[in-house]
Amino acid sequence: MVELVEPDVALWESWLGSLEEWGEVAQDGSGYHPERDQVRSAEGFAAWVRYLRERSDPGTPMEPGFVHATHWWIVEGGEYLGAITLRHRLTEQLLEGGGHVGYGVRPSARGRGLAAWALGEVVKRAREHGLERVMVSCDDANVASAKTIERNGGVLEDVRETWLGTTRRYWITT
DSSP: OEEEEOOOGGGHHHHHHHHHHHOSSOOTTTOOOTTTOOOSSHHHHHHHHHHHHHTTOTTSOOOTTOOOEEEEEEEETTEEEEEEEEESSOOHHHHHTTOSEEEEEOGGGTTSSHHHHHHHHHHHHHGGGTOSEEEEEEETTOHHHHHHHHHTTOEEEEEEEETTEEEEEEEEEO
16 A cells, blocks of 8 residues: 655665665655765665654754755555655745645656655645645656646646746645
8 A cells, every 4th residue: 555654764775776766866855965965874864864854843943945844755565666745835946946845756666646646645734734725846848747736636827937947837725
């Protein structure tokens, strides 16, 4: 059964397998930044998991430009399949592109509807954070992500040039 779980050090090996599939890039929705996060050691991975969990606490001071966010991992049978993040508010930059929700599914798990399912679950949870609607964006050329957002009620506001490139910006009512 597929489920959303809090980041968990017990999934380190499976997460590393996903990293090998993605390569050393920032994985959408995961909160992973290869230039900052040292995840190849057990200690480094544990520190990163702790950081992800702390970001959801409104009492945790945030770095400039970052907002509080709740991270979940998409997991099935103890295997890490992807990640999804709900940002609790938007900065001007996130309003332009990036939005409230970011998600990514490891390459070997794509095509199963996992992103659509996870986005639907997070949209339900967004109301618990006082959000009546969420902004979700994707690259204009990412047809699969656009369909995922539209399947979850996304209404296209516009397509614009942003710091991310040409970006489709959608709103979903929670």
